[in-house]
Each structure stands twice: as structure tokens, then as C-alpha cells.
Amino acid sequence: xxxxxxxxxxxxxxxxxxxxxxxATPATLDPTTVVxxxxxxxxxxxxxxxCAAPVDEPSPVLAATxxxxxxxxxxVIEAEPRTVVLAFDPAGLRxxxxxxxxxxGFVDTIAVKVLPLPDGRSSFAAYSRSETGYWDLGVNAAxxxxxxxxVVDRVESVSGGR
Numbered sequence: 001x002x003x004x005x006x007x008x009x010x011x012x013x014x015x016x017x018x019x020x021x022x023x024a025t026p027a028t029l030d031p032t033t034v035v036x037x038x039x040x041x042x043x044x045x046x047x048x049x050x051c052a053a054p055v056d057e058p059s060p061v062l063a064a065t066x067x068x069x070x071x072x073x074x075x076v077i078e079a080e081p082r083t084v085v086l087a088f089d090p091a092g093l094r095x096x097x098x099x100x101x102x103x104x105g106f107v108d109t110i111a112v113k114v115l116p117l118p119d120g121r122s123s124f125a126a127y128s129r130s131e132t133g134y135w136d137l138g139v140n141a142a143x144x145x146x147x148x149x150x151v152v153d154r155v156e157s158v159s160g161g162r
Contacts, residue, residue, distance in 0.1 A: 027087045029096050029111040031127035041136035042129035043144050050115060051125050056141070059123050059148070064155045066093050066114045066122040072154040073112050073124070076147050098131075099143070107131040108140060110147075 036042055036053045046055045062069060070093050077083055077097045086109075087096040093114035098107050110128045117123060126148065128140040 026098060026109040026111075026131075027096055029109060029127065030094065031111045031113050031125035032115075034111070034127050037129055039130075039134050041133060041140060042127065043140040044125070044127045045144055045148065046125040047115065047123045059125065060152060061117060061121055061123045062152065062155050063121055064158075065120055066116040068158065069122045069124060069151070069155060070095065070112075070114045072151045072158075073114070073147075075154060076150045077110070077112075080147075101139070106133065108136075108143070110143070 031044060031046065032051050034044065034051070034053055036044065044051060044053055044055050045057050045059045047059055047061070048055070064072070067090070070090065073095055074085070074088060077085060077095065080099060082102065083097055083099040085095065085097045087094065089095070093116070095112045097110045099110065100107055108128060108130050110126070112124055112126045115123045115125065126144055128144050130136045130140060
């Protein structure tokens with residue numbers, strides 16, 4: 001194999017390995033610094049101006065301490081079927097989980113970072129992505145919408161609807 005042929009084989013492999021290394025491993029995923037997949041199988045919800053990547057919709061501001069909001073996220077996620085928490089960092093106000101699809105066992109990674117705000121309020125950045133494939137038929141978007149509703153309901157029921 002000549003030098004040019006070696007370069008043609010090695011260069012694409014090195015590029016693929018580098019791209020894989022640069023992509024955050026699931027347990028270290030931070031939704032505020034995430035690089036979007038560019039495919040229609042991820043979703044990012046974040047307050048304006050907080051996340052580095054383009055946002056699909058803004059997240060709500062809640063009348064809850066950051067710690068209480070993180071606990072609400074953990075309770076909602078742990079109640080979900082086929083879901084495992086990979087990382088829970090109370091000091092960093094961050095949580096990463098994975099959920100497998102019921103039929104085929106496809107893995108989706110979900111990362112949440114709670115964002116403290118003045119006056120005991122907080123918000124969050126939440127990101128959900130498929131680990132394989134291109135399309136997800138809206139699964140990641142629907143998951144985040146449902147989980148956000150559940151988190152908001154849980155926080156509002158504890159605070160008496162404030």
C-alpha cells in the first residue's frame with residue numbers, strides 16, 4: 001500500500017475517532033455546553049442566552065430553590081420506566097439519565113442542569129438525544145415536554161401553586 005493510499009485509509013478513521021472523542025460521554029453531558037447532533041433526534045430547552053447551542057424552546061422560570069427543582073427532576077426521571085440515572089451531582093445541580101425504548105431498546109440520553117436565579121427562583125437547561133439513528137419520530141421532544149410538565153406540576157404542588 002502506497003503512502004497516498006495509507007493516508008486515504010488512516011485520515012477518515014482518525015477523523016471519526018476524533019469526532020467520537022470530542023462528543024461528550026453521556027455521564028458528563030452538560031446541556032448548557034452541548035454540541036447539537038444536527039439530526040432531528042435531539043431537543044434542547046434552555047433559557048434565552050444561557051446555552052451555547054441553538055435552543056428549541058425556552059425553559060420556564062419556577063418559584064423553587066435550585067435544590068428543590070433538581071430533586072423534582074430526579075423524582076420525575078426515577079419514576080420513568082426503563083430509565084437509569086447515570087450521574088447525579090447536587091453540588092453542580094446536574095443530572096444525567098438514559099432511557100431505553102420499550103420495543104427495540106434504543107438508548108436516549110437526557111441531561112438536566114438547574115440554573116439558580118435571584119429571589120429563590122430557578123430554571124433549567126434540559127437536553128435529550130438519541131444515541132443511535134437519525135430520526136426518532138419526535139420521541140425526545142415529547143419526552144422533554146412530558147417531563148417538564150411533570151416537574152412543573154411537582155414544584156407547584158409543593159409550593160402551593162405560587
